[in-house]
Amino acid sequence: MYKHSATNLLHLPEVDVSEWLNSFDSIITDCDGVVWLFNNPIEGSVETISKFKEINKKVFFCTNNSTKTRREILEKANRLGFKMNEDEIISTAHAAATYLKNRNFKKKVFVIGSEGITKELDALGIDHNKVGPDPITSNINQYVSEDLKLETGIGAVIVGFDEHISFPKLTKAVSYLNDPECIFLATNTDERSVTPSYVIAGNGGIVKAVETCAERDAIVIGKPNPYICESLIRDGIINPKRTLMIGDRCNTDIMLGTNCGFQTLLVGSGIHQFDHVKALLAKGTEEAKKLVPDFYLPKLGDLFKFL
Ligand SMILES: [Mg+2]
Incomplete structure (x- = not known):
């Protein structure tokens, strides 16, 4: 298994990926900057999400965007090619x-x-x-x-x-x-x-x-407050120890993962890139460590070839 340290916080080494994939069965992913950018899916994200579902991972879209209802977020997701259901959408509104x-x-x-x-x-x-x-x-x-x-x-x-x-x-x-x-x-x-x-x-x-x-x-209400995932955990829909949080922002997405005991993956297709993670590691404070993801990839679609 991967353990968090400064040295493995890079691209997933191919040899260990199947073991890593077996270490979680639920995925909570942020939307903007991870699966889409405004009105366009990010390259490879539709295929990767669909592959996750094919291999029986539960997938939830979790957005801090309060300007849309769950139904409107669902409609957007499905319009962009993601095949989601309303109960897989977590929104702050x-x-x-x-x-x-x-x-x-x-x-x-x-x-x-x-x-x-x-x-x-x-x-x-x-x-x-x-x-x-x-x-x-x-x-x-x-x-x-x-x-x-x-x-x-x-x-x-x-x-x-x-x-x-x-x-x-x-x-x-x-x-x-x-x-x-x-x-x-x-x-x-x-x-x-x-x-x-x-x-x-x-x-x-x-x-x-x-x-x-x-x-x-x-x-x-929204990320990084665990409230946003509380009912999923309380109702036994996800097991925090077997959940992966994917996001593009350290102080909301990754922090939520840390707060809930999820594994975390930062993708560089939105707000924060690897340079930001390096700066957090260099800071080395307890607060900064909570924002450091377990893994980093330039974009979600980079996982597709491992699935
Ligand atoms: Mg985002």
Whole structure:
């Protein structure tokens, strides 16, 4: 078996691959940067996922993206050629709604985010505000003295990625959160998405803004919080000791694997490449070690030839 050390954290040596493949029977993989990049599958990923299923590995797609429902993520996966089922999709919008449902939540939710979240709340019969643009139309003095209208009965705030984030939304969220009984959930804290030509600001910045002004920390539903996989483990669907986590980001995907006791594989087709892992190893702190994957490959499709 492979043991984690600085020296084996490279491409899988061919001789040991069948033994390694036998060491896990479930795979949880991140989506963006691992199986697809925006609207295109990453070369070899469709074939590799399909081969995993052929050799009886359970495969789950696990995304921190809160802008889509599970069904919409499923539709995207299948449109790109992956043959997945809805119960193989783990998403933060669905998990946030489920978190409230499991606590018998009966009040109304104030959502900063998109319809990915509100549709999942609707599916569970949980009331919420309407999402979309909420810009300031005047100036702060007029806004706070006349235009700001707070709703009654808000019992939770969910913060997900919101392309219409605005001063009014932040002000409303922190006003509701001033009540210590108000539940504060964040779907995820990803910092950014990177393309060859630009960097897209992620939900982490929005969550930080609300946390700072609310003077409270959110319960983060998404990776690296084990909550996102808890029901799979509790219901015996996966055995953590025989699960492989695949991701392109060390501080969410790999950290989730470390937190849950999974094996971890970093692929270099998204956010973090091998240079980042080397920097973590050089740091050598306990915190940095938790972010170091057991294995590294440039892309998921590189596994196909071993399967
Ligand atoms: Mg990713």
